[in-house]
Amino acid sequence: MTRVSDGDGGTERAGGSAAGDPVLRVEGLHKAFGGLVATDDASFAVERGTITGLIGPNGAGKSTLFNLISGFYDPDDGRVWVDGTDVTGAAPHDVAAHGLIRTFQTPRKLEGMTVREAMLVGPQDQPGESFLSLFTSPTAVADGERANLAAAERILEEFEIGHLADQPATDLSGGQTKLVELARAMLAEPELLLLDEPVAGVNPTLANELAAQIRRLNDAGTTFLVIEHDMGFLMSLADPVVVLDQGSVLMEGPPEAVRSDERVVDAYLGGGA
Numbered sequence: 001m002t003r004v005s006d007g008d009g010g011t012e013r014a015g016g017s018a019a020g021d022p023v024l025r026v027e028g029l030h031k032a033f034g035g036l037v038a039t040d041d042a043s044f045a046v047e048r049g050t051i052t053g054l055i056g057p058n059g060a061g062k063s064t065l066f067n068l069i070s071g072f073y074d075p076d077d078g079r080v081w082v083d084g085t086d087v088t089g090a091a092p093h094d095v096a097a098h099g100l101i102r103t104f105q106t107p108r109k110l111e112g113m114t115v116r117e118a119m120l121v122g123p124q125d126q127p128g129e130s131f132l133s134l135f136t137s138p139t140a141v142a143d144g145e146r147a148n149l150a151a152a153e154r155i156l157e158e159f160e161i162g163h164l165a166d167q168p169a170t171d172l173s174g175g176q177t178k179l180v181e182l183a184r185a186m187l188a189e190p191e192l193l194l195l196d197e198p199v200a201g202v203n204p205t206l207a208n209e210l211a212a213q214i215r216r217l218n219d220a221g222t223t224f225l226v227i228e229h230d231m232g233f234l235m236s237l238a239d240p241v242v243v244l245d246q247g248s249v250l251m252e253g254p255p256e257a258v259r260s261d262e263r264v265v266d267a268y269l270g271g272g273a
């Protein structure tokens, strides 16, 4: 695998797996759907304290990689370590227990819930039955979620969306839904938060708000791995940036190096080998 060094001689955080303190490490991840190889020997690491970007053309395997890392898919081959623990093949809630939380490219439907209630849906729960069962039992909510409720109120305030708490979750704009997704993920107090296209469909004002919130949370100690198509958004936020192409890591480096790399341009133009 080729690794790009910083052109101006600075070391930055180049590499990723060579030194330092990785909060996530993936090695040789492989996943095929029938004859289609979605992830092909993907290896990289996320250093603690970074906002690491993950980019690549449509269909490069970015979301599949998130699913493999967070336990929603089992890899055909390869390994995943979170905070030094091998979590390969572990269920999503087990991976979450090690401090890794993810959001989904397509936010889940939150029909019949207020924003406050939506906050209490576990971020690692599968869409569907698991969260429905939670809300069909009012006593379970009352008993089990009281402490979480206070935390949810606090986090909504921190995100400056406390005033939305009583609104039906389905009444939110796309951008507000993304903010609630991020707020909800933070309720689990993750060490590492994986965001899949957090500003897709979000207006520029709210995108800036999301970027500010991500920076605030990063300053407070949360590490991020962010997939995003909006290059302006990602390049101003993330360092380093990992480039995925056809299921493999094409290169990794500071945003300036990635942006000007010919192989990356070729990959986006569909001119890959």
Ligand code: ADP
Binding pocket: 033, 036, 037, 038, 056, 057, 058, 059, 060, 061, 062, 063, 064, 065
């Ligand atoms: P990206 O997020 O980079 O756009 P994906 O990881 O969503 O890419 O998809 C990579 C490839 O794997 C695509 O060709 C996609 O159609 C395929 N793929 C992803 N998930 C599945 C699935 N559950 N079943 C079959 N094919 C899938």
Ligand code: MG
Binding pocket: 062, 063, 064, 105
């Ligand atoms: Mg995707």
